[in-house]
Amino acid sequence: MTKLRPINSNDNLALKKIIQDALKSYNLDIAGTAYFDPELDYLNEFYDAKPNRQYFVAVDEANHVYGGAGIAEYDLENHVAELQKLYLSPAARGQGLSYQLLDKARDFAKQAGFKKLYLETHHNLAPAIHVYEKYGFQEIARPLKAAQHSTMDKFFILDL
Numbered sequence: 001m002t003k004l005r006p007i008n009s010n011d012n013l014a015l016k017k018i019i020q021d022a023l024k025s026y027n028l029d030i031a032g033t034a035y036f037d038p039e040l041d042y043l044n045e046f047y048d049a050k051p052n053r054q055y056f057v058a059v060d061e062a063n064h065v066y067g068g069a070g071i072a073e074y075d076l077e078n079h080v081a082e083l084q085k086l087y088l089s090p091a092a093r094g095q096g097l098s099y100q101l102l103d104k105a106r107d108f109a110k111q112a113g114f115k116k117l118y119l120e121t122h123h124n125l126a127p128a129i130h131v132y133e134k135y136g137f138q139e140i141a142r143p144l145k146a147a148q149h150s151t152m153d154k155f156f157i158l159d160l
Contacts, residue, residue: 002066002097004104007044007055014065015057015085016040022087026124032151033122034085043085047072052081052112056104058088058097066092069101071109074118075144081114086128098131110160117160118144120152132156 007015023035039046047055047070055070067088074082083105088097109117120143121128133139137156144155 002058002060002092002095002100004056004058004100007047007057007068007070009042009044010063011057011059011065011068012041012043015043015068015087018065018067018089019085019087021089026122028122028124028151030151043070052114054105054108054112055085056101056108058092058101065089066097067101069098069105071105071112071114071117073114079113079115080118080144081109081112081116083117083119086119093127098128099135102131102135106158106160115160117158119156121154121156122152123154125154129154 019040020029020035023029023033029035043055047053050073053070053072055068057068058066060066069086070084071081072084074080086098086101106117119132119137137158140155140157142155
């Protein structure tokens, strides 16, 4: 049985490995992706730094980390949050965890006062794109503003 909870410092190393392994498996262990994000070493501190950020972790009864998803501010003036770093280990895929994490992230974003949820991804990540589209995200032609991850070439928005 898997549960979702907020990130803590004990999760950082496992999440970094899950994120980097997933990106590498899709040939995205390159500049311009989350693979090289400096906050991967301290994800919990990054998300704990501001009250309108949160990262949810999927764990089993033994606290083994299967993945997670984060929310952070993107465009405060327009009340837009960004869905960040939704990744799962291979063992956790295909069990609906992505949708559970999306529910938690969406609910947090709403409670934090955001009106829209934005995300950037890459065409290589077809399984993720399928999840986003099925969840109700709408593809948009270009990033809402300059993309943090310059390699990303797919952009989505969800009204909250």
